[in-house]
Amino acid sequence: MKVAFTTSGKTLDAPMDIRFGRAPGFIVYDTDNDTFEVVDNQQSVNTPQGAGIQATENIVRYGVNCIVTGHCGPNAFRALSAAGIRIYTTNGGTVADALEAFRAGALASMNSADVEGHWV
Amino acid sequence: MIIAVASGKGGTGKTTVSANLARSMGSGVQVIDCDVEEPNAHLFLRGRKMESEIVSIPVPEVDSSLCDACGECGRFCRFHAIVSFGSSPLVFPDLCHACGGCTLVCPRGAISEKGKRIGVVETSECDGVTLVQGRLDIGVAMAPPLIRAVKSKVQSDGHVILDAPPGTSCPVIATLRGADFVVLVTEPTPFGLHDLSLAVDMVRELSIPFGVVVNRMGVGDDRVHRFCREEGIAILMEIPDDRRIAEAYSRGELAVDALPEYCSHFATLLWNIREFRKSGGE
Numbered sequence: 196m197k198v199a200f201t202t203s204g205k206t207l208d209a210p211m212d213i214r215f216g217r218a219p220g221f222i223v224y225d226t227d228n229d230t231f232e233v234v235d236n237q238q239s240v241n242t243p244q245g246a247g248i249q250a251t252e253n254i255v256r257y258g259v260n261c262i263v264t265g266h267c268g269p270n271a272f273r274a275l276s277a278a279g280i281r282i283y284t285t286n287g288g289t290v291a292d293a294l295e296a297f298r299a300g301a302l303a304s305m306n307s308a309d310v311e312g313h314w315v
Numbered sequence: 316m317i318i319a320v321a322s323g324k325g326g327t328g329k330t331t332v333s334a335n336l337a338r339s340m341g342s343g344v345q346v347i348d349c350d351v352e353e354p355n356a357h358l359f360l361r362g363r364k365m366e367s368e369i370v371s372i373p374v375p376e377v378d379s380s381l382c383d384a385c386g387e388c389g390r391f392c393r394f395h396a397i398v399s400f401g402s403s404p405l406v407f408p409d410l411c412h413a414c415g416g417c418t419l420v421c422p423r424g425a426i427s428e429k430g431k432r433i434g435v436v437e438t439s440e441c442d443g444v445t446l447v448q449g450r451l452d453i454g455v456a457m458a459p460p461l462i463r464a465v466k467s468k469v470q471s472d473g474h475v476i477l478d479a480p481p482g483t484s485c486p487v488i489a490t491l492r493g494a495d496f497v498v499l500v501t502e503p504t505p506f507g508l509h510d511l512s513l514a515v516d517m518v519r520e521l522s523i524p525f526g527v528v529v530n531r532m533g534v535g536d537d538r539v540h541r542f543c544r545e546e547g548i549a550i551l552m553e554i555p556d557d558r559r560i561a562e563a564y565s566r567g568e569l570a571v572d573a574l575p576e577y578c579s580h581f582a583t584l585l586w587n588i589r590e591f592r593k594s595g596g597e
Binding site: 249251255279 | 389394395396398400401402405407410456
């Protein structure tokens, strides 16, 4: 299974970014073989609107099944749901912390958008 | 002649110039308030409402029985207003710029268009001045289509004044297109100069002849004048920082009505614009 974490870093000890659409990038972690790749999301950071939708398109290309982030706006939530990606939330810490919590089943899954559009 | 009144900075006096200029031109003038996010010319040109018309934009509607989820629509739309994740696409009407491109690229003809209301165009008459204004619905972010609808009321054989929104972004460009002349209103302050220089770049890019009106002369410094001199930009009019104008404004009165000596100022502005156009911008 592939899990995407929102972050500005390129390693597992990087801090999480609690934004989804405007996160600078993603670490896409493959739990089947414990490898990860770094995905740039700068294009969504700079888009005037539709960042959450574009970010979803971005991670769909990597075959992501779940996303771990801090918050999610209404358009991003609709897009992620349509793409069949489950959303889990965390309050911060490092990507490694979030991965550990995810594996332990300690993260809450999100069933509706929790912030307004254009939240930064 | 279509005269657009614009500015980089907000609050420099676009509506003051537009409404006073219109009034000093006499009858048969159209004022088109293109600041559809917060129209305010009606505060000074208070007339009888003649007409109100709802404006809609076409947004996509997908017939999922025809869609084979090829994703062409989503790849085409740069605004992410339609997107497909291996199933019938999702539509985000608030992001749609109504270009119709998705309906054209769909190989299955699965996308049609339906109207989405964005606002109203209202027309009123006030002592020979016709005021047309757009009023964008609350929550709608797409001003240019409504601005184009407001501008469709322009009768270009007469005198038309386009009161532009502030700034230099899409709504301003939508307003200025087709204008014969642009009046850039500024104030002699560092902020005024900064945003004036952006507005000058914009108008030059659009290749429309333009000149500057300096409002509230007496405040600030002389940097706007120096800038205009160095750039070879004509200053068409200076409006003094006269407290009486502000007092009239606060009562919803035009300077030319409350303070008749200003009639000649605005007549001079019109004369300067005409001379400027005749001379080919020299």
